[in-house]
Amino acid sequence: MAMRESLSRLTDYFRRNGFLKTVQRAALSATRSVSAGRMVVLYCDLDERTLRPVNVPGNFAIRRVTALSELSLARLQEMTSFWNPTLAGRYIRERFAKGASLWMVESGDDLAGFGWTIQGDVIAPYYFPMGAKDVQLFDFYVFPRFRGRAIHWLLTGHILHTLAAEGGSRAFADTGEWNQAQLASFRMTPFRILGVVRTYRLLGRLLVRWDASRSVDCKLDGAAPTRNAVRALRPNG
Numbered sequence: 001m002a003m004r005e006s007l008s009r010l011t012d013y014f015r016r017n018g019f020l021k022t023v024q025r026a027a028l029s030a031t032r033s034v035s036a037g038r039m040v041v042l043y044c045d046l047d048e049r050t051l052r053p054v055n056v057p058g059n060f061a062i063r064r065v066t067a068l069s070e071l072s073l074a075r076l077q078e079m080t081s082f083w084n085p086t087l088a089g090r091y092i093r094e095r096f097a098k099g100a101s102l103w104m105v106e107s108g109d110d111l112a113g114f115g116w117t118i119q120g121d122v123i124a125p126y127y128f129p130m131g132a133k134d135v136q137l138f139d140f141y142v143f144p145r146f147r148g149r150a151i152h153w154l155l156t157g158h159i160l161h162t163l164a165a166e167g168g169s170r171a172f173a174d175t176g177e178w179n180q181a182q183l184a185s186f187r188m189t190p191f192r193i194l195g196v197v198r199t200y201r202l203l204g205r206l207l208v209r210w211d212a213s214r215s216v217d218c219k220l221d222g223a224a225p226t227r228n229a230v231r232a233l234r235p236n237g
Contacts (some may be wrong), residue, residue: 003140030065038177038211041127041189046135046164046171051190054157060112061160067100068093080201083163091126095123105146105155113151116138117159125206131167150223152185161189 044051056062065071071092080088095102100118104111116139120132126184130136138160142151160171173191175182198206 025045038196039174040177040183040196041172041174042186043194044171044189045172046160046192048161048164048170051157051161051164053161054154054209056154056158059107060154061106062155063104063106064162065104066096068096068097071102079114086107090217098123103155103159105151107146110146111143112146112149113140113142113155115155115159117171119163119165127174127199127208130172133167133170135163135171135175137171140192153188156185156189158192161229 031112050142100116102114104114115137117135117137118230119135120130122130140152148231163171196211198209
């Protein structure tokens, strides 16, 4: 199944971007999987006393969707247009079926970015079991024209405060150690590093190895986003 999905994604990428970019993409993926396969796992205690609400600028809105029927066809097409629409559509249906929530940042008629959460469960095998009130944040994406405007910080902060108000216990997220841009985004949020992990598959089982011997090249100190990033959220930024 995983091999067929990988081939399907590669074929779709080739159709959209041509031979040269496909080769470059494949080489980049191979490099990441061989030399940078460690994942940084992060956590955040969902405490209303410490998680302040995020003020969403008037030119943006954050909407939570819990069922496919609540998602318009236009939004669905936006979410699936930048990679394999067939696989993306299937993943979206599976996530809603398992009780996941989709959070969307909208700017007028445009979708600026989105992210997913699921409570008390996981979509795919994870590094450890989830408690009933634990929440996983995953698959966040900001569209290119909205990058550099603190969208990830805005959405993450809003989600964490909302989950805390709903009685959630702890939130977890992860990203590749190579992904310095994503780590920099997490640096602006209340998340802290839980550890660094590498996973292996053996006979269909997921094996997890925690690596405490090396530090991560990105300290997370809950710093606020830069003034320029916050200004960019405003209509005249």
